[in-house]
Amino acid sequence: MDHRTIIEPFKIKVVEPLPMRTRGERERLLAAAGYNLFNVPAKDVTFDFLTDSGTTAMSAAQWSAMMIADESYAGSRSFERFEATVKAITGYPHVIPTHQGRAAERLLFSALISPGALVPSNNHFDTTRANIEQLGGVAVDLVIAAARDPQDRHPFKGNIDLGRLDSFCDANKGRIPLGMLTITNNTGGGQPVSLENIRAAAAIYKKHGIPFVLDACRFAENAWFIKRREPGQGDRSVHDIATDVFATADGCLMSAKKDGMVNIGGFIALAADTWVEKLRAMLILTEGFPTYGGLAARDLEALALGLDEALDERYLAYREGVSRYVADGLNKLGVPTVQPPGGHAVYIDARALMPHIPPDQFPAQALACELYRAEGVRGCEIGSVMFGKTVEGRFHPAPLELVRLAFPRRVYTQAHIDYILEGVGEIAAEAHRLRGLRIVHEPPFLRHFTARFAPI
Numbered sequence: 001m002d003h004r005t006i007i008e009p010f011k012i013k014v015v016e017p018l019p020m021r022t023r024g025e026r027e028r029l030l031a032a033a034g035y036n037l038f039n040v041p042a043k044d045v046t047f048d049f050l051t052d053s054g055t056t057a058m059s060a061a062q063w064s065a066m067m068i069a070d071e072s073y074a075g076s077r078s079f080e081r082f083e084a085t086v087k088a089i090t091g092y093p094h095v096i097p098t099h100q101g102r103a104a105e106r107l108l109f110s111a112l113i114s115p116g117a118l119v120p121s122n123n124h125f126d127t128t129r130a131n132i133e134q135l136g137g138v139a140v141d142l143v144i145a146a147a148r149d150p151q152d153r154h155p156f157k158g159n160i161d162l163g164r165l166d167s168f169c170d171a172n173k174g175r176i177p178l179g180m181l182t183i184t185n186n187t188g189g190g191q192p193v194s195l196e197n198i199r200a201a202a203a204i205y206k207k208h209g210i211p212f213v214l215d216a217c218r219f220a221e222n223a224w225f226i227k228r229r230e231p232g233q234g235d236r237s238v239h240d241i242a243t244d245v246f247a248t249a250d251g252c253l254m255s256a257k258k259d260g261m262v263n264i265g266g267f268i269a270l271a272a273d274t275w276v277e278k279l280r281a282m283l284i285l286t287e288g289f290p291t292y293g294g295l296a297a298r299d300l301e302a303l304a305l306g307l308d309e310a311l312d313e314r315y316l317a318y319r320e321g322v323s324r325y326v327a328d329g330l331n332k333l334g335v336p337t338v339q340p341p342g343g344h345a346v347y348i349d350a351r352a353l354m355p356h357i358p359p360d361q362f363p364a365q366a367l368a369c370e371l372y373r374a375e376g377v378r379g380c381e382i383g384s385v386m387f388g389k390t391v392e393g394r395f396h397p398a399p400l401e402l403v404r405l406a407f408p409r410r411v412y413t414q415a416h417i418d419y420i421l422e423g424v425g426e427i428a429a430e431a432h433r434l435r436g437l438r439i440v441h442e443p444p445f446l447r448h449f450t451a452r453f454a455p456i
């Protein structure tokens, strides 16, 4: 029989109690947190969808490998195992461990970027952009136009606009120390990039003599979408597809907190040795010796297995199934989401759900608070709190008002999702009554983490 239900492809060996609070308790917690979910203690969150980063449940195999880790300062066996896995998947011979993705960004960029440098990509993630800008560079987003329309169902909405990329490289000769692509495209909604687009972008970078570096933190999910959606790729293994993707580039930056299936870790991997000596010298200065780079050997052991577990196709089918199930469930209740659902998250379109709340009253923040108040769900506002600006008294809204629900890997079950969806029906029916928020305190930058709000 062909089953319709996509099951969790694991049995559960270790459990943790699910925090449960009453609606009244959550109302008080919200007020105390200044209506900012970053200020709510995790012990008071029932379903934590703030991020898929570092929130993975590890496998029994990973936990047992951690016990046999070799914590030697130099030349540890655990490093050898980690390095062998990274080499087998990426094909890159030079592997430099770091404690997480942004450490890899800072290390690579500080070797390559000087003031005035330009770095194109489909979309840069916040920390990638910030690390480029901090060195005086400019991070340039060249994603295709379809990415800006939440209802456009383009199967590879993370693709870079090849025409714009080529003319951008032409117009800025000598100013581009590296070109990038983020797979999957987190900032653009967790959308994949096709193999065809990756190859074409690589050819453009090559033609212009620009090194090409992948931001590969969700490489396994991206390879899975290539297998599922790209003509001619359906019969290939995701491992082979992933290896093909890495072969197009000169190297990658990796936050292993995503498709590394671990709670901490990252790396840089490179095809050529040109930058390696400089990077290792800097690594010793800021992260640690090149065979541990800011990690414990037990983290390297977990990562050596986790990178392969992320490429398991039953796991990836379930992973895709989670976001599709949540998105379909929300859509049936009249809650619009960015289409198609991404790999690691579902993005609710708060502006479409609550057109009566203007952007300067932060509809996505108001909805994120309501999801917590009613259901104990913690999502993340990606709208005018995060990206809106007031310049000389004039408010400039973000292009979209979204609430991101990002799914920790192997943590919640379908029963959890069904429970949440029951309550969302009520929120959707009463959405026209929800009111916006105003800011009562904001820090000078990155305000979404610490700003405080009051209901209007």
Ligand code: F0G
Binding pocket: 050, 051, 052, 053, 100, 101, 102, 103, 125, 127, 128, 182, 186, 215, 217, 255, 256, 257, 266
């Ligand atoms: N690149 C991308 C595409 C990311 O999504 C992240 C982190 C990073 C780099 C930085 O990695 O956190 O290990 O330093 N994204 C998390 C998120 C924080 O919630 O999407 P890091």
